[in-house]
Amino acid sequence: MLVILALVAYPAVYHLLTNSPVANLAVAVLPRMDSMVAVLYFALFAMSFDFISGYTGYLSFGHAAFYGTGAYVVILIANGKVPLLPPGTPFVVSLLIAAVLAALLAVVIGLVSFRLTGVYFAMITLGFAQVMYVFVRGWDYVASNPRDGPAVGSTHAEGFGIGIPFVDQLNLAIGSFTGDTVTLLGHELGTYTVSFYMVGLVVLLSYFAMQRVIHSPFGRVMIAIRENEERAEAIGYDTFRYKLGAFVMSAFFGGVAGALFAGFRRSVTPENTFYFLVTGDALLASIIGGFGTLAGPLYGHLFDHGVREFLSNRGQGGGLLPYLQETLSEGLLTTQLPGGISVQGFIQAALNGHASLYVGIVFVLVVLYVPSGILGTVRSRLGGKLSETLPARVWGDR
Amino acid sequence: MTLLELDGVETYYGESHVLEGVTLSVDEGEVVALVGRNGVGKTTTLRSILQLTPPREGSIEYRGEQLVDLETHEVADRGVGWIPEDRRIFSQLTVGENVRVAIPDDADTGEALAIAFDTFPILEERRDQEAGTLSGGQQQMLALARGLVGENDLLLVDEPSEGLAPQIVADVAEALNDAARETTLLVVEQNLPLALDLADRFYVLDKGRVVDDGDTAEVTADDERLRRYLSA
Numbered sequence: 001m002l003v004i005l006a007l008v009a010y011p012a013v014y015h016l017l018t019n020s021p022v023a024n025l026a027v028a029v030l031p032r033m034d035s036m037v038a039v040l041y042f043a044l045f046a047m048s049f050d051f052i053s054g055y056t057g058y059l060s061f062g063h064a065a066f067y068g069t070g071a072y073v074v075i076l077i078a079n080g081k082v083p084l085l086p087p088g089t090p091f092v093v094s095l096l097i098a099a100v101l102a103a104l105l106a107v108v109i110g111l112v113s114f115r116l117t118g119v120y121f122a123m124i125t126l127g128f129a130q131v132m133y134v135f136v137r138g139w140d141y142v143a144s145n146p147r148d149g150p151a152v153g154s155t156h157a158e159g160f161g162i163g164i165p166f167v168d169q170l171n172l173a174i175g176s177f178t179g180d181t182v183t184l185l186g187h188e189l190g191t192y193t194v195s196f197y198m199v200g201l202v203v204l205l206s207y208f209a210m211q212r213v214i215h216s217p218f219g220r221v222m223i224a225i226r227e228n229e230e231r232a233e234a235i236g237y238d239t240f241r242y243k244l245g246a247f248v249m250s251a252f253f254g255g256v257a258g259a260l261f262a263g264f265r266r267s268v269t270p271e272n273t274f275y276f277l278v279t280g281d282a283l284l285a286s287i288i289g290g291f292g293t294l295a296g297p298l299y300g301h302l303f304d305h306g307v308r309e310f311l312s313n314r315g316q317g318g319g320l321l322p323y324l325q326e327t328l329s330e331g332l333l334t335t336q337l338p339g340g341i342s343v344q345g346f347i348q349a350a351l352n353g354h355a356s357l358y359v360g361i362v363f364v365l366v367v368l369y370v371p372s373g374i375l376g377t378v379r380s381r382l383g384g385k386l387s388e389t390l391p392a393r394v395w396g397d398r
Numbered sequence: 399m400t401l402l403e404l405d406g407v408e409t410y411y412g413e414s415h416v417l418e419g420v421t422l423s424v425d426e427g428e429v430v431a432l433v434g435r436n437g438v439g440k441t442t443t444l445r446s447i448l449q450l451t452p453p454r455e456g457s458i459e460y461r462g463e464q465l466v467d468l469e470t471h472e473v474a475d476r477g478v479g480w481i482p483e484d485r486r487i488f489s490q491l492t493v494g495e496n497v498r499v500a501i502p503d504d505a506d507t508g509e510a511l512a513i514a515f516d517t518f519p520i521l522e523e524r525r526d527q528e529a530g531t532l533s534g535g536q537q538q539m540l541a542l543a544r545g546l547v548g549e550n551d552l553l554l555v556d557e558p559s560e561g562l563a564p565q566i567v568a569d570v571a572e573a574l575n576d577a578a579r580e581t582t583l584l585v586v587e588q589n590l591p592l593a594l595d596l597a598d599r600f601y602v603l604d605k606g607r608v609v610d611d612g613d614t615a616e617v618t619a620d621d622e623r624l625r626r627y628l629s630a
Contacts, residue, residue: 234470
């Protein structure tokens with residue numbers, strides 16, 4: 001609940017701090033609003049990855065197939081390329097269709113892949129995703145240049161609305177240029193802020209749905225499979241069906257995440273959807289945030305994205321490099337260091353374009369020293385879930 | 399009435415031939431001990447019955463129905479329970495969740511939980527504790543409790559006293575004696591006095607074959623007849 005409140009307050013806090021005397025520092029440290037939208041929908045994808053991989057122990061290395069399916073289906077519907085579905089199909093309907101198709105794809109992949117375990121399962125799912133990646137890169141039907149991927153065309157010029165389908169007044173469109181703005185208590189919420197809240201709403205609903213499953217008898221069997229599949233089978237559970245069911249559910253939410261991505265960005269490429277490194281980013285978020293914690297990947301991806309943005313070399317505001325260049329004095333920047341390099345040159349050499357290097361180092365350190373991830377470690381230190389233990393620690397047992 | 403019958407069971411791990419024609423039977427309501435040294439195939443016999451390591455040859459009939467080629471969960475659905483060696487509890491589920499996960503869908507959950515917690519009151523005290531944090535003895539109690547709530551007609555119990563303190567072994571023996579009043583037991587046990595105390599009949603396994611069998615009333619733990627197979 002605290003995290004939800006913090007996220008709800010983030011746009012206001014960001015606005016206040018970036019218009020305060022510490023604006024330079026705030027711009028350098030805080031993720032931009034458009035980045036926060038990306039954090040939310042990708043975190044949902046990482047949570048869906050954690051749902052199957054963290055709770056059953058089956059690493060779905062091909063999970064990008066479901067993210068890509070969700071993303072492509074939304075754009076294909078908007079471009080009128082899906083029979084029986086006009087370009088004006090409400091986004092929420094497109095999103096659900098995309099998620100269902102991702103789930104159906106998971107049935108096919110799962111029926112084959114769950115015959116195997118361990119690294120073989122991981123590799124076969126990866127193989128399926130890579131086949132799809134290669135396929136969409138060469139599929140002329142999706143775009144004139146399929147290697148660059150499709151974008152939403154003129155058939156759907158308006159933004160993708162999230163809300164009650166077919167009731168325009170109860171929808172708010174997402175997207176940087178096509179999104180809605182809202183005036184609330186005299187303050188205008190920009191397109192990014194509206195997108196942040198609307199995407200956040202879908203992510204929150206999806207999170208609660210997955211959490212509900214995990215705390216149900218079905219979820220207990222998922223954990224039993226992770227802990228000892230033989231034992232779960234010997235108790236009488238048809239573990240194949242449970243694994244397949246969990247896989248299909250995780251694919252559904254992976255598809256929702258992909259649909260949100262496409263709805264916000266309005267263009268996708270094979271590289272940012274079906275490619276295996278997309279699953280790699282979800283794995284990174286899950287490990288940094290806490291494997292098998294469901295909410296952990298949100299923290300993990302926020303951390304990963306935050307570090308990348310902080311260490312990025314972009315000069316349009318944000319990040320450590322522009323901050324140092326703006327705040328350090330000219331005299332200090334031109335000071336020569338041993339070896340004949342200036343402070344300015346050293347900063348450039350150390351920070352320019354090396355964000356992935358530092359993220360890699362952070363990843364190694366996390367795996368070595370915080371193997372349970374951010375949320376897993378916090379929970380084990382507090383002796384349980386934050387929501388259950390934090391109030392008692394703050395206010396004591398009353 | 400014969401509940402379980404193994405006939406000429408041949409089981410392999412890869413190329414390793416572990417069971418070489420095991421033949422044994424268990425009648426309804428009796429307790430049968432399967433004894434033998436380490437590595438002679440006792441656990442593999444239980445795994446073969448459960449189809450966790452399916453035999454390549456031979457027959458395993460339960461209530462006259464062939465189990466070979468069934469899935470493990472189908473064997474369990476027919477009423478065959480398993481209390482594995484080294485406990486194999488679900489360490490990240492709570493004690494309560496560990497018991498609940500073993501209760502069949504059509505069973506009365508409250509009644510089943512009462513059976514488990516009446517048998518091992520310490521488990522009720524630790525109901526909300528993660529099972530992985532229990533002591534070895536408590537984990538064994540939990541493993542037994544899960545077996546008891548499973549509404550099984552035949553319980554396969556693998557090394558129930560392994561690694562436990564003598565007092566805990568006595569508790570476990572008592573629980574198994576209680577279970578034996580309701581359920582048929584096939585117990586793999588290296589603790590010979592315990593095995594003979596629990597069981598009505600015994601089979602001795604050596605190098606993957608049944609080499610002796612009989613009524614436990616006819617032998618003692620230091621009989622030369624048993625010692626020659628069980629001494630290292």
